[in-house]
Amino acid sequence: MANIKSQKKRVITNEKARLRNRSLRAALKTAAKKVHAAVDAGDKEAALAAAQAASRELDRAVTKGVIHKNQAANRKSGLMRLANSADATTAEAAVAAPKKAAPKKPATTKAPAKKAEEPAEEAKPKKAPAKKAPAKKAKAEESAEAEESDK
Numbered sequence: 001m002a003n004i005k006s007q008k009k010r011v012i013t014n015e016k017a018r019l020r021n022r023s024l025r026a027a028l029k030t031a032a033k034k035v036h037a038a039v040d041a042g043d044k045e046a047a048l049a050a051a052q053a054a055s056r057e058l059d060r061a062v063t064k065g066v067i068h069k070n071q072a073a074n075r076k077s078g079l080m081r082l083a084n085s086a087d088a089t090t091a092e093a094a095v096a097a098p099k100k101a102a103p104k105k106p107a108t109t110k111a112p113a114k115k116a117e118e119p120a121e122e123a124k125p126k127k128a129p130a131k132k133a134p135a136k137k138a139k140a141e142e143s144a145e146a147e148e149s150d151k
Contacts, residue, residue, distance in 0.1 A: 024057075024066045028075075031057045035079050039086040047083035054079050 002008050031054035038047035058072040 021066045044086040047086040051079045051083040
């Protein structure tokens with residue numbers, strides 16, 4: 001714990017803010033889950049009501065400084081889009097795509113065993129690439145030749 005009086009006060013206020021922020025974030029998650037649950041149930045009215053409630057929670061979180069206003073706008077947009085597509089999505093999914101059977105796995109066939117009489121082809125060894133002379137040696141040789149020609 002800090003020794004300075006003002007720092008002691010900051011520690012206490014930071015803890016209060018942390019707890020408030022944590023509870024607001026939990027409320028935001030709960031509100032979003034309610035929207036998702038209503039959409040999964042196919043109830044568009046309930047989904048829209050839950051989205052509006054979530055929108056109010058997001059606005060409250062912005063005023064408290066828990067999340068940024070642009071993040072709240074993005075989340076509200078996503079929740080409203082999800083809520084608006086609630087009945088259309090579930091109705092189309094039920095009618096258009098009935099449950100599909102699991103795809104069949106292809107039958108596996110074993111390869112015929114190799115005959116013992118046929119000799120196996122011997123693997124040819126790969127040729128190693130030609131090695132280049134190190135650059136330092138080549139330069140050293142060139143400089144030595146240049147010095148000899150100068151003399």
